[in-house]
Amino acid sequence: METKDILSRRGIAPSLTRLKIYEYLRAASHPSVDEIYQNLKEEIPTLSKTTVYNTLHLFVEKDLAKALFTDFSKNRYDIKDVPHAHFHCTECDEIHDIHEITPPRIAEDAIEGYLAKEAQLTLKGVCPRCRRQNTNSQ
Amino acid sequence: METKDILSRRGIAPSLTRLKIYEYLRAASHPSVDEIYQNLKEEIPTLSKTTVYNTLHLFVEKDLAKALFTDFSKNRYDIKDVPHAHFHCTECDEIHDIHEITPPRIAEDAIEGYLAKEAQLTLKGVCPRCRRQNTNSQ
DNA sequence: AAATAAAACTGTAATGATTACAAGGGGGTG
DNA sequence: CACCCCCTTGTAATCATTACAGTTTTATTT
Numbered sequence: 001m002e003t004k005d006i007l008s009r010r011g012i013a014p015s016l017t018r019l020k021i022y023e024y025l026r027a028a029s030h031p032s033v034d035e036i037y038q039n040l041k042e043e044i045p046t047l048s049k050t051t052v053y054n055t056l057h058l059f060v061e062k063d064l065a066k067a068l069f070t071d072f073s074k075n076r077y078d079i080k081d082v083p084h085a086h087f088h089c090t091e092c093d094e095i096h097d098i099h100e101i102t103p104p105r106i107a108e109d110a111i112e113g114y115l116a117k118e119a120q121l122t123l124k125g126v127c128p129r130c131r132r133q134n135t136n137s138q
Numbered sequence: 139m140e141t142k143d144i145l146s147r148r149g150i151a152p153s154l155t156r157l158k159i160y161e162y163l164r165a166a167s168h169p170s171v172d173e174i175y176q177n178l179k180e181e182i183p184t185l186s187k188t189t190v191y192n193t194l195h196l197f198v199e200k201d202l203a204k205a206l207f208t209d210f211s212k213n214r215y216d217i218k219d220v221p222h223a224h225f226h227c228t229e230c231d232e233i234h235d236i237h238e239i240t241p242p243r244i245a246e247d248a249i250e251g252y253l254a255k256e257a258q259l260t261l262k263g264v265c266p267r268c269r270r271q272n273t274n275s276q
Numbered sequence: 277a278a279a280t281a282a283a284a285c286t287g288t289a290a291t292g293a294t295t296a297c298a299a300g301g302g303g304g305t306g
Numbered sequence: 307c308a309c310c311c312c313c314t315t316g317t318a319a320t321c322a323t324t325a326c327a328g329t330t331t332t333a334t335t336t
Binding site: 025090111122127 | 234
């Protein structure tokens with residue numbers, strides 16, 4: 001399927017900028033906003049970084065792309081020693097510990113060639129309290 | 139075990155500031171740096187935010203605490219649709235797709251009361267290339 | 277083709293988290 | 307008492323992200 005159609009299907013107008021960003025994203029490896037911007041501004045000299053942000057937000061909203069959480073961006077700390085997952089509620093922005101599901105225990109040499117030191121499992125969605133509030137108010 | 143001893147065991151001098159930060163971290167729920175700072179400066183009026191950063195970095199280095207990756211601060215994007223994990227190499231800062239291990243498929247209602255929409259599994263460690271380079275140069 | 281409205285795009289400024297860095301302070305040791 | 311080391315502090319710099327208002331482009335209607 002052509003990129004144009006992929007965007008159209010999701011209700012995104014397939015402008016040149018959006019096509020290029022989509023294609024860069026598909027070809028590259030987890031690029032940062034700046035990487036996308038730096039690389040595309042050769043082809044699209046008028047490109048603005050704000051547009052890259054806007055476009056990525058749009059893609060995420062329309063389920064065409066995902067925002068990753070990685071070690072680059074850590075702004076919460078935890079001290080619990082029992083393995084557990086984290087649930088981030090997108091409504092209230094709270095983080096809850098989840099013990100029903102745990103990050104897989106990964107041996108250091110589980111993945112050929114890699115030395116794995118830590119695994120984090122993060123879930124995203126709506127927490128019980130926010131679900132109740134949504135139901136009540138609608 | 140007393141907090142003082144927990145720190146000492148890891149080779150961290152148990153200063154008042156560090157004790158308080160450790161105890162706050164243990165009692166609170168995934169606090170941000172600012173939350174820790176705001177709450178402790180009542181007790182420790184001279185506290186500086188830099189100290190909170192320094193102390194947390196120290197705890198992480200000594201394996202007393204973990205930095206979480208969450209949706210709050212995401213700065214990489216991905217478009218792949220096959221479920222896969224991400225491996226963040228702490229030496230070269232690259233992110234690799236890992237297909238040998240995948241995030242557990244989590245049904246929306248898998249966790250009592252929660253609505254789970256997405257799961258991300260992130261590993262941390264050293265990638266094959268960096269491991270080879272370390273070996274060669276030492 | 278002109279007129280209009282809506283949607284995309286842009287640039288600048290503001291915000292917020294984090295880091296860099298150089299200097300201050302306190303406690304223990306010789 | 308002098309010295310040194312480590313902890314702590316404050317300011318300034320950096321970097322990613324967002325806010326916002328204005329401009330350009332595109333599509334639509336006349």
